[in-house]
Amino acid sequence: MNPSRKILIDTDTASDDAIALIMALRSPDVSVLAITVVAGNVSAEQGTRNALFTAELCGSAVPVFTGAASPLERPLEDASWFHGQDGLGDHGYQPAARVAEDESGVDAIVRIIQANPGIELITLGPLTNLALALRQSPQLSANVSRCVVMGGAPCCEGNVTPAAEYNFWVDPEAARAVLRSQLPIELVGWQLSRGAAVVNAQEMENILALGTRFAEFAIRSNDTAARAYQIQTGQEGIALPDPTAMAILLHPALALVASDHSMDVQVDDGITRGMSVVDKLGVVHDARNRAAWSDVLEQGRKHTVIWEMDIPGWKQSLLQALR
């Protein structure tokens, strides 16, 4: 069996990324050509180990590449406070046999996209690798049929600061470069994984009751994140931003409400660093917005913001992947 849909996953593999990887690697609908790892939640080395462990768990031979070790212009500020020191809740998960490829993650992105017109991309971490790949080869976008980006807090509160979501905040310059590219982006902000989309205590029980190694790993590796999320928001359960993005990549019909907008990322320091700014009401074409928006408008590409998701459908796709 060789599914016709080819995908490349760029990830800063921590606990929720790992579930997203399982969803893709076990999906009969797609063929994962590569996993490229970027520094973010954890260091690029640790993220690579986590991706390799997850691939092994799935019995997958997918090549794993290590990419950028830090954001484009800033030092890395990781999210180990949320995901644990090793990103997987510090349970000692280690790959038994597999190692990363020698080629850099950025080079691998360029090569694989060039060789596979129509490929679908999904990014689960900071956009450093993809920004560097576009810098090497701006025409890459033409080969990409979809680019699902988990990142940003479109018209909503952030998770790392009141204004910004982590992936955009940690490398805002990279996020801006990618949003200003010609890639056909579908933005999955962190708010889609909130509220009713949170996997609650009963649903965690249901997952564990599947009795598979995937289910056990999914719940256990996310226990630190679940505690952090509870402290952060007062909500019980696990919020899974990366798996919601993966669900939308795998099953596009799960995106119920979406619309296209000009958007940009705030790269200056200060209280709105990393804020995803979406022109929801369509005001950027007037004179007072010209100075701040002319570059975005000249590049001329609107991106799709996904506002609402089929929540039962998302949970079904998660359960299916962990069976």
Add this chain to the structure above:
Amino acid sequence: MEAIPLAGAALRRQVIFDSDPSPDDAVAFLAALASPEEFDVLAITTVAGNVPVELTSRNARKALQLAKRSDIPVYAGAAAPLVRPLVTAEHVHGRTGFDGYDLPEPETPLQPGFAPDVIVELVMSRPANAVVLCCTAPLTNVALAMAQEPRLAKHLAGIVLMGGAMSEGGNITPAAEFNFYVDPEAAAQVFSSGAAITMIPLDCTHQALITDERLATLRAAGTPVGTAFYHLLEWNKRFDRAKYGWAGGPLHDPTVTAYLLSPELFTGRTVRVDIECLSPLTSGASVIDWWSVSDRPANALVLRGIDAEGYFRLIFERLLRL
């Protein structure tokens, strides 16, 4: 942080409206004037915003004259934001800010005195917690008053203001609501002042649309005030209808009055609000820490929910008393 102690049957609230009258500002203060059991309106202070201050000052007096309340003093304030050139909103409100219905020129002059000075005088000459500032404009006058009298913020019973945006995004730039965008430095000073602030952002007001059905109640009343505001608001809402395809424009500013009259129409949360002043892309954005991800202390009650039906019933019923 406690919400502002609210007016009830036993408590008549002294208020100052700081305003840049387009029609919705005028509805805000006229509804208060129509509610003498709940409000004692001490003054209207005007500021540059929707249109220049000369026009907002004239519009305030036109509206008072229409309601036969020219006894209420109007004081003009700042002609420009603290540190930026003025940005106006003629694209929404017309050249005069009151396009759509010709009201007679006001016969009563402006009162002598600069609005920020007057705010200080009116508030500090009364006991603490006596006066609520109702702000429906850029916060320039309020910031100037606070700069002049550092005790002002704590002496006020509170500030209820229309401004900012959260999930709605901005209405003047993608990131910012008009009042905060025009004078972000003033907004930032007010939010760091320690005053008890209730903030009503676009999230709330964009749920309160002036539909044809709602507007028809003004026309049907057949009173001078009803007829004038029918036409003024009808003209006003064409912008939003044309631009956004909505059923009508939002009736922003009277939410301030409605909150003081009937807080149960609203839902909200006490949180930290900071105003972006530096980045050109996000200048004037209200950064609202809804989930307390920062360690900064709460400084405002932010209202996100409104019973729109109850709001229009309340405000139009009051307005039509005039």
